[in-house]
Amino acid sequence: MSINPSLLAELRRVVGPQGYLDQAADVEPYLVDHRKLYRGATPLVLRPDSTEQVSAIMRLCNEARVGVVPVGGNTSYCGGATPSEDGSQIVLSLARMRRVRSVDPLNYTMIAEAGCVLAEVQAAAASADRLFPMSLGSEGSCQLGGNLSTNAGGTAVLRYGMMRDLILGLEVVLPDGRVLDGLKPLRKDNTGYDLRDLFMGAEGTLGVITAAACKLFSRPASSVTALVGITDPKHAVSLLSRLRSFTGDAVSTFELIPRLALELVLEFVPNTANPLDGRHDWYVLLEIGMGRQDESLRGAIEAELANALEEGQIVDAAIAASESQREMFWRLRETIPEAQRRIGASIKHDVSVTTSELPQFIIEASQLVRSISPTGRIVSYGHLGDGNLHFNVSRPVDQDDESFLRLAPNINRAVHDLIARYGGSISAEHGIGRLKREELVRYKQPVALDVMRAIKQALDPNGIMNPGKVL
Ligand code: MLT
Ligand code: ZN
Numbered sequence: 292m293s294i295n296p297s298l299l300a301e302l303r304r305v306v307g308p309q310g311y312l313d314q315a316a317d318v319e320p321y322l323v324d325h326r327k328l329y330r331g332a333t334p335l336v337l338r339p340d341s342t343e344q345v346s347a348i349m350r351l352c353n354e355a356r357v358g359v360v361p362v363g364g365n366t367s368y369c370g371g372a373t374p375s376e377d378g379s380q381i382v383l384s385l386a387r388m389r390r391v392r393s394v395d396p397l398n399y400t401m402i403a404e405a406g407c408v409l410a411e412v413q414a415a416a417a418s419a420d421r422l423f424p425m426s427l428g429s430e431g432s433c434q435l436g437g438n439l440s441t442n443a444g445g446t447a448v449l450r451y452g453m454m455r456d457l458i459l460g461l462e463v464v465l466p467d468g469r470v471l472d473g474l475k476p477l478r479k480d481n482t483g484y485d486l487r488d489l490f491m492g493a494e495g496t497l498g499v500i501t502a503a504a505c506k507l508f509s510r511p512a513s514s515v516t517a518l519v520g521i522t523d524p525k526h527a528v529s530l531l532s533r534l535r536s537f538t539g540d541a542v543s544t545f546e547l548i549p550r551l552a553l554e555l556v557l558e559f560v561p562n563t564a565n566p567l568d569g570r571h572d573w574y575v576l577l578e579i580g581m582g583r584q585d586e587s588l589r590g591a592i593e594a595e596l597a598n599a600l601e602e603g604q605i606v607d608a609a610i611a612a613s614e615s616q617r618e619m620f621w622r623l624r625e626t627i628p629e630a631q632r633r634i635g636a637s638i639k640h641d642v643s644v645t646t647s648e649l650p651q652f653i654i655e656a657s658q659l660v661r662s663i664s665p666t667g668r669i670v671s672y673g674h675l676g677d678g679n680l681h682f683n684v685s686r687p688v689d690q691d692d693e694s695f696l697r698l699a700p701n702i703n704r705a706v707h708d709l710i711a712r713y714g715g716s717i718s719a720e721h722g723i724g725r726l727k728r729e730e731l732v733r734y735k736q737p738v739a740l741d742v743m744r745a746i747k748q749a750l751d752p753n754g755i756m757n758p759g760k761v762l
Contacts, residue, residue, distance in 0.1 A: 363437025369724025
């Protein structure tokens with residue numbers, strides 16, 4: 292199904308010569324998703340540089356009933372920003388809308404456009420002596436709009452919440468081109484339905500987010516980063532509770548790392564070294580931050596970790612002694628996905644249960660996987676403080692990718708059915724995209740699905756917003 296050439300010409304005219312790509316080599320990066328699960332086609336990638344241009348694009352596409360696929364940094368895991376194979380959809384990149392419109396340090400807020408790279412948003416906050424706490428492995432290339440549309444999580448959710456918790460208002464272009472201006476940076480605005488939350492986690496299926504009013508925080512004046520060795524995830528859960536109480540909830544990161552994940556990072560990622568002497572079955576990367584300058588913080592955490600060691604809760608610990616060591620500790624965690632890719636195909640699950648039930652879930656899910664793939668390499672790491680596990684299985688050493696991936700439906704079913712028994716979520720932070728559309732229908736409450744479909748129908752009756760994703 293091809294798009295009418297006169298519509299394509301009209302769309303090019305709206306954005307001007309700098310605002311589109313239509314040559315095969317330029318369009319290519321937009322056709323494949325980050326995990327290379329999907330390959331789509333499109334005649335045109337639009338790169339508008341203003342909300343007005345986005346509005347004009349949507350109006351034209353709505354009138355012509357042409358599907359629009361918004362894309363940010365294209366780092367998502369579920370194929371949510373890849374066009375369909377038939378070339379019937381256009382791609383809308385927000386990359387040129389990357390202005391920080393305003394920063395108000397006294398109100399602790401900032402208004403930024405959707406195409407800002409996450410690291411730029413963090414830097415703009417820092418230059419006003421404030422913190423924008425959203426932090427994840429791809430922050431150097433993912434964009435604010437993508438983070439908003441997928442309601443991104445990352446490594447500081449425990450303390451600051453997910454993207455949804457960090458936003459006060461949004462500017463959104465609706466499928467018919469109207470602009471919903473909800474950018475008021477107010478903490479309190481109780482005037483009816485919360486429209487803002489509708490668009491976060493909608494993965495571009497309800498409208499195009501063009502800008503956001505973001506919450507800012509005080510920058511931690513003192514912080515401690517530690518890598519801890521433990522024998523069992525249940526000790527990680529009790530250690531987290533201990534440190535939350537000890538610090539008055541100042542733990543911002545608490546990441547669980549299995550032995551195999553650390554070994555893969557040490558083998559494949561340059562400039563990494565194990566700061567602990569021994570090898571352990573499990574590790575925790577943790578960070579604690581205090582708003583005020585506190586010279587005694589390091590000593591206090593050291594003493595508390597020594598108590599935990601004495602009681603057998605942990606078996607070893609190292610505290611980063613410099614900023615470069617801290618960066619290296621973080622590399623040990625953030626490069627796990629990259630290191631895991633090096634050992635072949637993997638079957639991924641982004642699941643959540645309550646933090647207290649997470650250790651038992653790991654035991655049961657591992658048994659289920661072993662019954663299907665006895666030598667599959669389980670790499671289950673993630674955001675323990677949020678009850679969110681990336682329960683990933685890499686192919687066995689002696690199996691090829693293709694035959695291993697044939698087990699995916701069985702492994703997915705076993706893990707997701709187990710998640711359902713735990714009352715957990717089959718997508719904790721990566722969203723639904725195209726990958727988990729059928730799983731959503733299977734596991735989401737039918738009433739919730741009905742409400743979602745009604746909202747979609749009300750806002751996008753012609754079904755032009757990111758067709759084929761989520762619902
Ligand atoms: C992470 O926490 O590293 C990311 O969410 C990606 C992953 O699933 O590996
Ligand atoms: Zn994650």
